[in-house]
Amino acid sequence: MSKGSNVEFSEREALLFHAGDRPGKLEIVATKPMATQRDLSLAYSPGVAVPVRAIAEDPAAAFDYTAKGNLVAVISNGTAILGLGNLGALASKPVMEGKAVLFKRFADVDSIDLEVDTEDADKFIAAVEVLEPSFGGINLEDIGAPECFIIEQALKERMNIPVFHDDQHGTAIISAAGLINALHLTGRDIKDCRMVVNGAGAAAIACTALIKAMGMPHDHVLMCDRSGVIYVGRDNVDQWKSAHAVETDKRTLEEALDGADIFLGLSAAGALPAEYVMKMADKPIIFAMANPDPEITPPEAREARPDAIIATGRSDYPNQVNNVLGFPFIFRGALDVRATTINEEMKIAAANAIAELAREQVPEEVAAAYGTAHSFGPDYIIPAPFDPRLMEEVSAAVAQAAMDTGVARQPILDMDDYRHRLRSRLNPTNAVLTSAFEQARAQPRRVVFAEGEEEVVLRAAIQFRDGGYGTPVLVGRDDVPDRLRELGVEDPDSFELHNSRNSPLVDKMVDLLYERLQRRGYLRRDCERMVNQDRNIFGALLLALGEGDVMITGVTRQFNQSLSQVMKVIDSSEDRRPFGIHVLVGKSHTVFMADTTINERPSPTLLADIAE
Incomplete structure (x- = not known):
């Protein structure tokens, strides 16, 4: 069984994982279409001659016309493999492939593993040095000391691209x-x-x-x-x-x-x-x-x-x-400014960015990935590897440090735009939502979170407030501040909380609801019960009374249940029908689909109204 991890597996399972239908963990995928003769002509002969001449005239053009600017070589001679020792270059290949997979998964950096079969430092240096035209950076891995010091120092002096020994x-x-x-x-x-x-x-x-x-x-x-x-x-x-x-x-x-x-x-x-x-x-x-x-x-x-x-x-x-918190994003930032090296200032910037991230509220993705809540403290001084914010925060900090220290060959002129591109690089949904986020910041609203006792809802409310999108209005019982405190909020009492059992608005809410529902056979005590016990009714009434602009719900109830409760309180706009919409986000396009939830057989007129 595995050691050093809480994830258990057998040796057979590990071998089957690395074997499979296609041995290894990597493949090469074309980024341009290869469907027609014209595509082939552009990709290879004769079309390829045009960028060849451009690069011959200006070597920096290689970053524009080839994959060099996003390509890192992961190189080892296998003299210090993980905790296994000197097992040789060939035995290191599974590790180097794994490193390449991590580069791609966490920072969208393409990488190729290269295993150099020599323990002679001079031969190793000579072999790697001449590869500079192919790559935007060199990640050295699993090389024993003291040769690793000699190799890295020599390559840093001789090569004009970042050379980084990750083990160090x-x-x-x-x-x-x-x-x-x-x-x-x-x-x-x-x-x-x-x-x-x-x-x-x-x-x-x-x-x-x-x-x-x-x-x-x-x-x-x-x-x-x-x-x-x-x-x-x-x-x-x-x-x-x-x-x-x-x-x-x-x-x-x-x-x-x-x-x-x-x-x-x-x-x-x-x-x-x-x-x-x-x-x-x-x-x-x-x-x-x-x-x-x-x-x-x-x-x-x-x-x-x-x-x-x-x-x-x-x-x-x-x-x-865990080194995966660093190397993918350090190279991401270095590659994006075409840095000539990774210097001490860039390393310190990365360390500070990682440290600061651990002090911020932990997003829902991290809590879901680890099955437990995290907040800054003695048992959470280092962020989790699956924190999606690492891409933006660490890469941007490294890129800025490279520019500040004069090792960036292509400085970033708009850091806000760069941060947006980093957020979108691994998750195309971010690209679609960013404009909505920016509009929300420009016009902050009071948003009612109807299920304010649920952890996922509280996390959303925290991020909503911290992101500057508006004021969260929580619906829940009196223990909500304690739950916020458990999630790392230092000032939980600063959140606006409405308890349907003791809110001073209850009488007014009951009057409003009874006026709406009495002709449908509801008694006043029925309305009192709904106001006191149903969070969607209570939340919708907050909207009706002007205490909020928007309501978010649906975590604990099915969609149709939530909608029917809201419709007891709020009518659709005049001459309009309510409708549901789904957004499907792909790498190259976004599709809006409606109606997907409310109107089972919408008429052409209704579809036109929805589209409008």
């Missing part, structure tokens, strides 16, 4: 994002903190370098390897480790952790005993990221220190340090 910098960026929020929750300043890093491999060194770049003083960090603390003058320390050596009389991990604020582990399972945790400062921050099993499990750490904030690399514990 991806882990560093997500760790830094989590650390920003952990510091925020514990009221610390990064400049005053003391950190112990256990592990001195590629990821540990990259994490340490980035955190120092964000403001942690060099002498506030103690790095440990298998031989203990790396201090100035210690023998058998290579140049990458020695860059983080400090003057100290501490020699062991246990000594180093005495009074430390932060433990950053990228070492081995069980490397952090509970008794060491007891020696750390108040509210210790523990990032135990050994793969597949952490240096200490969250239950063990919390038993030793209930005040600790804990993150791991595993999905079955809170606060997973």
